[in-house]
Amino acid sequence: MAFSFKFPKFHESVLDNGLRLILLPDHEQEGLVAALQFPFGRFCDESGKEGVAESVIALLQKGTQQCHFDQFSSMLEFEGASLFAEVGEEHTGIGIRMLSKSHKNLIPLFLEMVMMPALDTKEFERIKKEMVTSLHAETAEPSIIANRHFFVELVGKSHPAGRFHSLDAIRKITIDDIKKFYAEHIGPKNAIMVVAGDFDVSEFNDMYLKSIQQWNADKQTEPCFAPLVETSKKAFRLIDKDDTTQTTLVMGHCMPGELSPDRRPLALANYIFGAGNFSSRLMTSIRSKVGHTYGISSQIAAERIFGAFTISTSTQNNQLGAMIDAILEQYNELCLNGITAAELDRAKKFATGNMAFQLEGIGSIAEKLMWLRFYDYPDSYIEQFDTLLNSITLDNVNDAIRRHFLAEKMIIIAVGKKVEIAEQLKKFGIFTGYHYRDKI
Amino acid sequence: MLLHNIIEKTLSNGLKVICLNKPGVPIVSLQLWYKIGSVGECDGIRGISHVLEHMMFRGSGNVGSEEHARRINEVGGHCNAFTSEDVTVYTNSVPKEYFDMVLELEADRMDGLQLDSSLFETERKVIIEEYHTYMNNPVTKAFFEFRHEFFANHPYSISPLGLIENLQTITTEQCREYYSRWYLPNNAVLVIVGDIDETNVFDRVEKYFGIKKSGVLQELHADSILEHHGQVNIHRMKRKIEFDVPLLVTGYPAPASNNKDAVAMEILQLVLSGGESSRLHKEVVRKESVAVMTGGTNNILKYAGMSMFLAAFTPDMSVAKVERSINRQIDLIRKEGITETEMEKVRNATLSSRTFELYSAENICNRIGHSECVEGDYRQWVERFDTLKKLDINGLIQVANKYWDDSKCHVLHLVPRKTNVMLYVAGIVNRLFAKRK
Numbered sequence: 001m002a003f004s005f006k007f008p009k010f011h012e013s014v015l016d017n018g019l020r021l022i023l024l025p026d027h028e029q030e031g032l033v034a035a036l037q038f039p040f041g042r043f044c045d046e047s048g049k050e051g052v053a054e055s056v057i058a059l060l061q062k063g064t065q066q067c068h069f070d071q072f073s074s075m076l077e078f079e080g081a082s083l084f085a086e087v088g089e090e091h092t093g094i095g096i097r098m099l100s101k102s103h104k105n106l107i108p109l110f111l112e113m114v115m116m117p118a119l120d121t122k123e124f125e126r127i128k129k130e131m132v133t134s135l136h137a138e139t140a141e142p143s144i145i146a147n148r149h150f151f152v153e154l155v156g157k158s159h160p161a162g163r164f165h166s167l168d169a170i171r172k173i174t175i176d177d178i179k180k181f182y183a184e185h186i187g188p189k190n191a192i193m194v195v196a197g198d199f200d201v202s203e204f205n206d207m208y209l210k211s212i213q214q215w216n217a218d219k220q221t222e223p224c225f226a227p228l229v230e231t232s233k234k235a236f237r238l239i240d241k242d243d244t245t246q247t248t249l250v251m252g253h254c255m256p257g258e259l260s261p262d263r264r265p266l267a268l269a270n271y272i273f274g275a276g277n278f279s280s281r282l283m284t285s286i287r288s289k290v291g292h293t294y295g296i297s298s299q300i301a302a303e304r305i306f307g308a309f310t311i312s313t314s315t316q317n318n319q320l321g322a323m324i325d326a327i328l329e330q331y332n333e334l335c336l337n338g339i340t341a342a343e344l345d346r347a348k349k350f351a352t353g354n355m356a357f358q359l360e361g362i363g364s365i366a367e368k369l370m371w372l373r374f375y376d377y378p379d380s381y382i383e384q385f386d387t388l389l390n391s392i393t394l395d396n397v398n399d400a401i402r403r404h405f406l407a408e409k410m411i412i413i414a415v416g417k418k419v420e421i422a423e424q425l426k427k428f429g430i431f432t433g434y435h436y437r438d439k440i
Numbered sequence: 441m442l443l444h445n446i447i448e449k450t451l452s453n454g455l456k457v458i459c460l461n462k463p464g465v466p467i468v469s470l471q472l473w474y475k476i477g478s479v480g481e482c483d484g485i486r487g488i489s490h491v492l493e494h495m496m497f498r499g500s501g502n503v504g505s506e507e508h509a510r511r512i513n514e515v516g517g518h519c520n521a522f523t524s525e526d527v528t529v530y531t532n533s534v535p536k537e538y539f540d541m542v543l544e545l546e547a548d549r550m551d552g553l554q555l556d557s558s559l560f561e562t563e564r565k566v567i568i569e570e571y572h573t574y575m576n577n578p579v580t581k582a583f584f585e586f587r588h589e590f591f592a593n594h595p596y597s598i599s600p601l602g603l604i605e606n607l608q609t610i611t612t613e614q615c616r617e618y619y620s621r622w623y624l625p626n627n628a629v630l631v632i633v634g635d636i637d638e639t640n641v642f643d644r645v646e647k648y649f650g651i652k653k654s655g656v657l658q659e660l661h662a663d664s665i666l667e668h669h670g671q672v673n674i675h676r677m678k679r680k681i682e683f684d685v686p687l688l689v690t691g692y693p694a695p696a697s698n699n700k701d702a703v704a705m706e707i708l709q710l711v712l713s714g715g716e717s718s719r720l721h722k723e724v725v726r727k728e729s730v731a732v733m734t735g736g737t738n739n740i741l742k743y744a745g746m747s748m749f750l751a752a753f754t755p756d757m758s759v760a761k762v763e764r765s766i767n768r769q770i771d772l773i774r775k776e777g778i779t780e781t782e783m784e785k786v787r788n789a790t791l792s793s794r795t796f797e798l799y800s801a802e803n804i805c806n807r808i809g810h811s812e813c814v815e816g817d818y819r820q821w822v823e824r825f826d827t828l829k830k831l832d833i834n835g836l837i838q839v840a841n842k843y844w845d846d847s848k849c850h851v852l853h854l855v856p857r858k859t860n861v862m863l864y865v866a867g868i869v870n871r872l873f874a875k876r877k
Contacts, residue, residue: 004466028464029442031795073716078785080792082715099792126726133732133752136684140578243682246572277518278497278509288506291565294573314573346514353516353535360465361799 005359005383007369011201015213019188022369023204024196026362032103032197033363034110035095037370039223040185041088043160043303049173051165052181054087055127057094059178060186061085062123064112069123072109081106089161090225090303091374097363100198107195107208115215119182121175131170142241142248142415143312145436149237149413150250152440154308155229161306166439187217192373196362226306229254235411238431239438240418247320247416251327252310253409258302258375265392265400266300271347272339273330274298274311279346281330282311292323304375309405317416321424324412335405338398348389355385442798443822446808449642453654454626458808458818459641460633462801467517468634469533469801472546473809475629476622477526478600479743480660487567487602488610488618490523494567495615496530497521498559500552505559508545517542523600526742527813533802536635540644547648550628553619560612568608571601578681579854583689586677586852587746590691596744626654631809634801678853685732685752688762689852692844694738694745698816702740703827704839705747709738710789711782712769713749719772724751724765731762742814747843759853770844777837787828794825 010024042053061083063069076083081098096110138144148164155162193212195204231254256262267275274282274297282296296313311331315323339347359365359382372381381388412428414421415436425431434440448458478489499505512519517534519542532542575581584599591597630645695701713720713736720734731751739746749770751762797803811821820827 029795029798031792031799070717070722077715077717078781078788080785080788080790082792097792097796099788099795129732129754133685133754137752140683142576243578244576246569246576277513278506279513284506287566289562291562291569294566294570314576315569316572349514350516354518356465356467356516356535357518357533360467360801363796363799 005355005385007365007379007383010369015188017188017213017216018190019212019215020192020373021212022192022194022366022373023201024194024362024365024369025199025201026196026365027198028362030100030198031362032098032100032195032199033095033366034107034195035084035093035193035366035370036114037091037093037192037194037374038185039091039190039374041090041092043089043226044181044185044224045160045163045165046177047157047163048169049177050163050169051131052173052177053092053185054165055124055131055173056178056181056186057085057087057092058127058130059119059124060094060113060117062127063118063120064109065116065118066112067109068118069120072113075105075109079106089301090223093370103199104207107204108211111208111211111215114186115211117182119175119179124175124178128170128173131165132167135165135167135170139437142244142246142314142436143250145239145241146248146250146312146413146415147310148440149239149415149434150252150310150411151308153235153237153411153413154231154252154254159229159306160226161229161308164440168439183217183219184221187220188212188215189217189220190223192370194366194369196366225304228256228305228307231409231411234408234429236425236429236431237413237434238418238422238425239413239415239434239436241415241436242417242419244415244417245316246314247317247414247421248312248314249320249323249327250310250312250413251324251410252298252308253406253411255300255302255307255309255404257305257307259304260307262400262404263302264388265397266404268344268347268351268389268392269334269339269397269401269405270298270300270309271350272343273334276347276350279350281334282313282327285330286313286323286326290326292319292326296327317420320414320416320421321427324425324428328407328410331405331410332407334401335407338401339394341394344394344397348392351389352386355382446818446822447638447641451625451646451650453650453652454624455645455649455652456629456812457642457645457649458629458631458812459636459638460804460808461636461638462633462804463635465801466536466635467533467801468536468539468542468632468636469531469805470539470542470546471532471631471805471809472530472550473629473631473813474528474623475526475627475813477524477528478598478602479525479595479741480622481595481598481602484606485610485614485618486598486606487600488606488614489528490600490602491564491567491607491610492615492619493521493523493528494563495555495560496549496553498556498563499554500548501554502548502552503545505556508549511545512538512542515541524741525596525600527809529809531802531805533634539636543644543648546630547652550623550625550649550652553623555612555616555619557612560615564607564610568604571604571607574601578683579687582679582681582852582854585679586689586691586850589677590746590850591744594744596741620655621658624655624657625649625652627657629809629812631805631812633804633808675849676851676853678855680855680857682857683854684856684858686755686757686759686856687852687854688751688753688759688766689854690749690763690766691850691852692747693848694740694747694843696743696745697740697814698742698820701839701842702738702745702815703824704831704836705738705740705745705843707783707786707828707831708773708778708836708840709736709747710786711778712736712773714786714789717785719769720749720751720766723769724762728765730757730765734766755856763851767846770840774837774840774844777833777840780833783831783833787825790825790828
């Protein structure tokens with residue numbers, strides 16, 4: 001099947017203040033999305049004060065210097081609009097979704113929110129309280145516990161991927177930390193703004209361009225990206241959570257990030273191994289053939305340079321040993337023999353066909369454009385995606401597998417009831433024991 | 441407007457087909473809604489609708505086990521299924537070139553399911569794993585108990601996940617019987633949205649589904665699924681669980697989905713709990729500072745519903761105080777109704793969420809299917825905004841008084857097994873801080 005996609009016509013410019021502005025009119029529906037992406041994320045948090053980036057983005061949404069929280073939220077919600085935000089590892093997005101008829105009230109409010117936020121102390125204390133509550137709620141989520149232990153074991157606490165917000169860290173964050181972080185990171189330089197939907201470009205420029213051009217942030221620092229870490233050891237952790245009948249497993253190791261030339265071959269390999277849902281080797285062998293789990297998948301978390309490969313699943317405590325055996329058998333087979341030509345063809349077909357779903361609606365297109373600009377990829381990356389994929393050979397994929405899928409570096413984290421699973425784990429190595437409430 | 445272009449046809453075998461051409465992105469979403477869910481189950485087979493949903497991916501005479509999903513994945517599409525109290529739904533989205541492929545696959549398993557006993561035993565293990573995945577979460581587990589008491593003596597008292605003792609014993613024969621009884625074209629609705637050719641879409645559907653035989657539909661257990669107006673077995677439940685945040689859940693009997701009051705309840709719920717300008721957030725969280733977070737939802741099902749409110753608070757706060765604070769807001773609405781500004785806000789919120797739903801073929805399919813199969817007519821959803829405009833504040837006060845009836849309120853209090861000192865202190869500090877300002 002030939003892939004054919006062309007971005008709708010859009011207007012793109014880099015303003016004098018460094019902001020890349022993309023205006024994408026689309027009149028399919030009467031909706032409008034405005035979104036900003038900044039080149040910082042939780043990896044920019046200072047050690048010991050993890051949670052600052054998240055707090056800043058939460059606090060932005062609590063009113064402006066001109067418009068107190070109550071008025072701010074009432075204005076937004078009266079118009080049926082909603083804010084959305086995501087603090088990632090190395091980039092952060094914040095945006096607004098609205099009916100296009102509301103833009104005269106809400107675009108200025110959105111710009112004011114980002115450029116002149118209230119950063120109010122009282123609101124900050126509320127956010128801290130919400131974060132504390134969320135942290136407590138997370139103790140009931142074995143997958144969150146397992147993932148945190150995995151990354152701490154993988155990179156240690158000196159690497160930003162090994163640091164997470166904690167009660168201690170949240171307690172230490174002050175409003176001054178928030179204001180400093182805002183001054184250093186929220187600004188037009190290296191940021192991308194996309195406005196997509198039912199609007200007129202010249203009207204937009206007449207009404208809002210001047211305000212956007214006047215946005216300046218003198219103290220803004222350059223983006224920072226986490227380095228790749230080469231681990232050279234196997235490691236095992238057992239986290240005791242005695243109220244569970246299932247054990248949650250996370251296994252994996254380091255993997256190169258988005259900018260590695262191996263990124264696409266590895267993504268294709270991962271589709272075959274564990275990301276391809278019912279087509280994947282893990283799902284077929286472990287769910288479909290033996291029924292050991294409801295779901296099993298593998299993921300590659302790829303930041304700019306840093307990356308990690310993980311396998312995630314859960315199974316009843318009494319069959320944990322058999323489950324790990326089955327996973328390792330599949331993993332070792334992949335390391336030894338790679339994937340086949342037929343499998344590669346299947347993975348390419350999926351990736352090409354699936355692209356259409358990633359480009360449905362203005363929000364998805366805006367997101368894709370921000371992603372392309374963030375990594376400096378040309379539009380042809382999407383528009384000629386099939387050509388890009390077809391240039392990847394079976395040798396490319398299997399060579400990447402040989403270099404990056406390394407059994408001797410496998411970390412295994414198990415969160416479950418210790419008395420029921422410890423014995424089964426012995427044959428895989430020495431597991432360091434923790435309790436799920438332990439600080440990590 | 442896009443939704444005015446919906447077309448529909450009922451085939452001679454009773455299968456209702458609803459289509460919408462949404463050009464732009466070259467994809468098609470196709471969903472087959474069977475009008476049977478856990479509400480149709482009886483003792484001994486609680487969970488069979490969900491078991492059958494799993495087995496629908498395990499192959500027919502023509503399609504191998506899990507080949508349905510694999511073939512769709514391999515062209516870049518995705519498929520899934522879900523079982524609710526009222527319906528079992530099969531969802532597929534593919535690049536438009538594969539529309540016929542997915543029609544053929546979905547039609548094939550409408551009457552060709554194999555139910556192989558060996559595959560059944562493997563899938564039983566998967567389903568039991570899924571059951572435990574839910575039950576491993578202490579809040580979910582407690583909520584299932586709450587629901588059991590709330591809907592006492594009603595089929596909705598048991599979640600579509602079923603009962604573990606039944607999941608362990610349900611047989612292939614029982615599944616086959618259930619399948620042949622309910623998986624009939626005259627008990628199903630096919631919804632198709634995407635880049636389709638309206639001039640031949642019904643012909644293409646006819647080609648694959650026209651040959652399916654209709655059957656005699658049996659009545660559900662009519663005596664047990666009369667509209668539920670709230671049982672009074674237990675009003676208050678308290679559970680100590682391994683979860684560090686105290687939670688309060690209150691539930692009131694709500695109207696069934698086809699009841700005209702359901703839309704009014706939707707408005708009232710949005711005013712009370714929708715967003716940061718909602719009454720609960722403004723009063724309970726911000727002004728009185730008795731809860732950290734509040735929320736609410738109306739779980740409106742085909743034969744009954746539950747209007748729910750939830751609050752998370754710190755361990756130093758008395759649950760009675762939280763409950764009183766929420767009840768005060770409910771009471772205000774019962775007495776005074778809502779303001780014109782709130783009414784306008786709800787209209788805008790509804791229009792906005794509708795506008796953004798229309799960007800996605802899959803979302804439109806979901807809405808049409810749900811409205812047709814659970815509310816009784818997909819036009820209920822299409823015309824929702826017009827219905828909202830017709831409601832007046834006096835009518836809303838009547839609805840609030842009818843359903844938010846304290847004598848039928850059920851309360852669930854979840855208490856952390858271990859009080860967390862940090863959270864306790866944080867609660868006190870926060871309130872002191874709030875008072876200082």
